[in-house]
Amino acid sequence: MRTGENLPDPWHFSRPELAKAYLQAFDLKLSAARGLFARRRMGKTEFLRRDLMPEAVTKGYLTAYTNLWDNRTSPETALVTALTEALEPKGAAAFLSKLRTPVKKVKASAKLAGSVEGSLEAELGKPGVDRTAALHEVLKQIDRAKKPLLLVIDEAQVLAGADHSDFAHALRAALDIRKERVKVIFAGSSETTLRAMFARASEPFYNWAPLEPFPLLGDEFVAFTVELLNSMARKKLTLEQGRHAFDELHRTPEFFKRFIERYMLYQPQGEAAALAYTKASVFSDEHSLAQWREMKPADRAILYLLARGESDLHSSATLERLGTMLGKTATRNTTGHALRRLLAATVITRLAMGDYRIEDEAFADWIRKRPEPAPDA
């Protein structure tokens, strides 16, 4: 269990109707899996963990959550570990003994403690361990539990990587035969990669889950947050001001919350100052700079052009501009390689043939404010 996830958060805007709608769709048995995507920091994870999973628990489901981005070198381990956490202690003990982890580590009466989880990850991570066999084993234990399971796979695009293809095939096969009782939600921020996972006939997840945009937070979320703020603030924020700030922050819940926090702490300075401060900090933060510095010059140059709405990246005029930025001749290969790297790192997403967009709107904004890259910069 990640710490903090289970504590009540007064600032959480809950969406019970949306959670119920997802579960009802499963009840109708139209599909046993769904895929959802939305840009970064739009509230996918918070919804899945704080709304959907608790609702599933009240409906009698076992729940398992895994964020594959946190464990992208071994999504296999992350998935099996998450499934183990969904088990009752007895089932977990049986599973661990199969893995030859000393059973004495698991007290049959205790819930799986953090240390056991850690040792399980270590055990599964060992070279030579058959993680596919471990998957089958943990699912067998889940079969015994006689409850349906909701499996949430966050940042699922990691599984699309070629290295994980065998495991992904095994996962699909194992879950396909359990459709009746195991429901899966895939989530991710890269629509392109998720689409590739579900739409390409050669991929293990082909046609498995319908993919749809995650409904974004909007006016109701703003109203809720402003009202809560006003119950504590001496200087009230108007709904109008709240909406304006939300728009200015690209309707990104995370940034809006930072604005609210700043406003609360520095009330005498007022709304405009809080917004200016938030924009400066989110659109120019150190994280962006660190990310920028780690990139190859060609990748930076391509991002610079994309951030400015340059669409024809392969035209000779663009290649010439790239050449100036890089201080050496740029070819179609330069562009092609950079795009491939940026796609693989999910910095950009491909909306259509030749149509790319920077995933993180805040990062795009930050790039727009930078000077044009130069050979020695």
Ligand SMILES: Nc1ncnc2c1ncn2[C@@H]1O[C@H](COP(=O)(O)OP(=O)(O)OP(=O)(O)O)[C@@H](O)[C@H]1O
């Ligand atoms: N329902 C909500 N109520 C209140 N705040 C929210 C809500 N959803 C998201 N937020 C705020 O936005 C932040 C980002 O949300 P979250 O991590 O769920 O986004 P995400 O879409 O999963 O992003 P990423 O793609 O980067 O993982 C949260 O930490 C929280 O501050």
Ligand SMILES: [Mg+2]
């Ligand atoms: Mg997330």
